[in-house]
Amino acid sequence: MRTILSVLLGVIAVTTAPPALAALNVFACEPEWGALVTELGGDKVSVYVATTGRQDPHQIQARPSLIAQARKADLTVCTGAELEIGWMPMVERSAANARIQPGAPGAFEAASHVRLLEIPARLDRAEGDIHASGNPHIQTDPRNILTVAKPLSDKLAELDPANAAYYDNRHADFVHRWTQALQRWQAEAAPLKGVPVAVQHKSWVYFFDWTGLREIVALEPKPGIPPSSGYLAQVLEQVRREPVKMVIRAAYEDPRPSEFLSEQAKIPAVELPFTVGGTDGAGDLFSLYDDTLHRLLEALGHDSSKP
Amino acid sequence: MNTTRFVIAACAAIGALSCPGTGFAASDQELKEIQQQIQALKSEYEEKIKSLEARLEAAEQAARAAEAKAAAAQTGVAAATPPPAPPPPAQPVAPAAAGAFNPAISAVLLGTFGQFSRNPDKARIPGFELGPDAGAGERGFSLNESEVDLAANIDQALYGSLVIALQPDNTVNVEEGYLQTTSLPWGFTVKAGRFFSGIGYLNEQHIHAWDFVDAPLPYRALLNTQYGDDGGQVRWLAPTDWFLEFGGEAFRGDAFPAANGPGHGKGAGSLFVHSGGDIGESSSWLAGLSYLQTRAGDRVTGADVFSGRDHIGIASLVYKWAPQGNPTQRNLILTGEFFHGLEEGTFDGNRFDQWRDGWYLQGVYQFMPRWRIGFRHDELDSDRLAGVFAGGTLDNLGHVPRRNTALLEFDTSEFARFRLQYTRDDADLTTDDEVLLTYNVTYGPHGAHRF
Structure with missing residues (x-):
């Protein structure tokens, strides 16, 4: 018994030895926030990203691995606005970690720092899987990344005051690079203004707000409800009356509905990364928007925009 | 004012x-x-x-x-250099009403239509005395348990949950009512009140969260479907990269297989360890080892009276797979648990001890969004008692109770599940064919996707 115990304690001691001298353990709910924390925190943070670009952030389970990582986190960086409501509350409660409980200094929600769109006037599950505080997919507008970067950088400095100047410098550098990139993207995105499109899920309202693309129809009858073939036929009718240039889906979504519409309506179906790692081209925060714009412009026939 | x-x-x-x-x-x-x-x-x-x-x-x-003025000004500026227009600053959102502090209230409705070739009221499992909730089911239409859940953070240190179960016979009981710490240091969590024990895998989950309509045989025969009682629990989550959790519990000792704990100065207790992690991007697992010891004084089941102890050990393994970790389209859940138990004491006045085993293995596969199929095999085994016990409740009559179950499920959303379940039930000496048709809906705030 005693030997078993000492072996067990030994194993725990070995596996819990700090791997590096990173000051802050950060648990990022989605890849875009993981990437942003890495941009702002550099080698002073050790980032664990809970989901990948190939996963639907609504449909995650409170897996044992997530609980174990949340246990040692100093900071969680999540979208909020109920995007993670199906799993984060469970992870937080099971993680036995006072630092990251809701309302604690170590719980950061990006959505509480930006203006949310599509706040539902009617809260009813008959409207599908809606979010009471508004559409949570804020990362599709790169201006929101800039808005979130400041409070996130302040948060890092608050939790790790010894490196406050470091975080401040990195933030200033990030703002400089991001502002330049924004100007480039705005110029590139000019041909997208006013272009009518169909979407699979209502994930793109912030992106459309930025680029001026116009959403004509969504393939999901209600948010989160997969379309039936009957409903797709209705969408096809509508698209014939009100033509769209393309149909857009996030990388984690089922390709079949948008490919059906693409074939029937003879329009391109465009898979967009949606977040960092969603496509091979979207390896970091900057290339996420490069790749997104490139794919859309290519579908429009603007090949000259290739980076 | x-x-x-x-x-x-x-x-x-x-x-x-x-x-x-x-x-x-x-x-x-x-x-x-x-x-x-x-x-x-x-x-x-x-x-x-x-x-x-x-x-x-x-x-x-x-x-x-x-x-209008700003727009006019902007068109002028935009012609020169297009500056990135930052979105307007965040508006602090204040909770609108006092109601914002209400707990999350959700309701669960379960309804069943059952067809049994043999009368389920007379169902028994040779070799096992059954607890009060371990029946085989109801014929015809019946309301299964309806539940009202109230949950919220009580303050910065505590979380509270109350689950009120409304039974089809119009009685109400507190299924769970506990408070749980959220902010203890070093990875500790303490729970107190009435709750389902953390032993096994299915035990802690509510009926509506199970993949099949009913409990597997070992849960039915050894734990009266689910083991829960008034008591306290301590869990410690190890600071490891993979999930490793230890827990212990002490209970009042009133719930089957325990009985009349306080009256006899007795009780029940358990120890468990859970571990889990991911295998690559697509798979994850959770394993557990649990031990439950209960003491009973004059426990009455049917016409039998038992006093003594029960020891139950459970080994559990759950494996979940989804392509690239995205379960929305397709996913697979495999669950298996093995029970090994010993009951010792006096049964109807005669001393005895009896080993009992049980296991089940089940798989549920979502082959397209909203559709799932499943298969389950469950089985029990026990020492055959002879002498004064021959022909009595504890005599298994040389029979191995077992069942095979098939499941078809259709979901209108993740909040509403419709199930058709067929069981070939050989728990008793003669075969019973059972068909269950159920609805299982949850409404209210979005619940948790637990593993």
Whole structure:
């Protein structure tokens, strides 16, 4: 018994030895926030990203691995606005970690720092899987990344005051690079203004707000409800009356509905990364928007925009 | 000030109207006074709202004018250099009403239509004495358990959960009612109240969260479907990269297989360890080892009386797979648990000890969104007792109780599941064919996707 115990304690001691001298353990709910924390925190943070670009952030389970990582986190960086409501509350409660409980200094929600769109006037599950505080997919507008970067950088400095100047410098550098990139993207995105499109899920309202693309129809009858073939036929009718240039889906979504519409309506179906790692081209925060714009412009026939 | 007065008056009025028979009897004069107050407040508020509306109107006009000006200015600037237009600053969102602090209230409805070739009221499992909730099911239409859940953070250190179960025979019982710490240091969590024990895998989950309609045989025969009681629990989550958790519990000792704990100065306790992690991007697992010891004094099941101890060990393994970790399209859940138990003491006045084993293995596969199929095999085994026990409840008659179950499920959303389940039930000596058709819906705030 005693030997078993000492072996067990030994194993725990070995596996819990700090791997590096990173000051802050950060648990990022989605890849875009993981990437942003890495941009702002550099080698002073050790980032664990809970989901990948190939996963639907609504449909995650409170897996044992997530609980174990949340246990040692100093900071969680999540979208909020109920995007993670199906799993984060469970992870937080099971993680036995006072630092990251809701309302604690170590719980950061990006959505509480930006203006949310599509706040539902009617809260009813008959409207599908809606979010009471508004559409949570804020990362599709790169201006929101800039808005979130400041409070996130302040948060890092608050939790790790010894490196406050470091975080401040990195933030200033990030703002400089991001502002330049924004100007480039705005110029590139000019041909997208006013272009009518169909979407699979209502994930793109912030992106459309930025680029001026116009959403004509969504393939999901209600948010989160997969379309039936009957409903797709209705969408096809509508698209014939009100033509769209393309149909857009996030990388984690089922390709079949948008490919059906693409074939029937003879329009391109465009898979967009949606977040960092969603496509091979979207390896970091900057290339996420490069790749997104490139794919859309290519579908429009603007090949000259290739980076 | 005014608001407080209004709230108090309104509450008093509501209280007076809605509970006339509960001992709150306001005199006529008091009522009149309250009505007058409400009337006065109402007119006061109407005036205020009117003035606010007027101010809002004025403000909106000003805003429109400003917007037009800004737009005109921007077109001029945009021609020169297109600056990135930052989104407007965040608006702090304040909770609108006192109701914002209400706990999350959700309701679960379960309804069943059952067809059994043999009368389920007479169902028994040779070799096992069954607890009060371990029946085989109900014939025809029946309301299964309906549940009301109330859960919220109590303060910065505690979380509370109350689950009220409404039984089909119109009785109400507290299924779970506990508080749990959220902010203890070093990875500890303490729970106190009434709750389902953390032993095994299915035990802690509520009936509506199970993949099949009913409990597997070992849960039914050894734990009266689910083991829960009044008590306390301590868990420690190890600071490891993979999930490793230890837990221990002490219980009052009133729930089968324990009985009459306090009356006899006895109780029940458990120890468990859970571990889990991911295998690559697509797979994850959770394993557990649990031990439960219960003591019973004069426990009555049917016509039998038992006093003594039960020891139950459980090994559990759950494996989940989804392509690239995205379960929305397709996913697979495999669950298996093995029970090894010993019951010792006196049964109807005769000393005995008996080993009992049980296991089940089940798989549920979602082959396209909203559709799932499943298969389960469950089985029990026990020492055959002879002598004074021959032909009695504990004599297994040389029979191995087992069942095979197939499941088809259709979901209108993740909140509503419709199941058709067929079981070939050889728990008793003669085969029973069972068909269960159920609905299983949850409404209210979005619940958790637990593993």
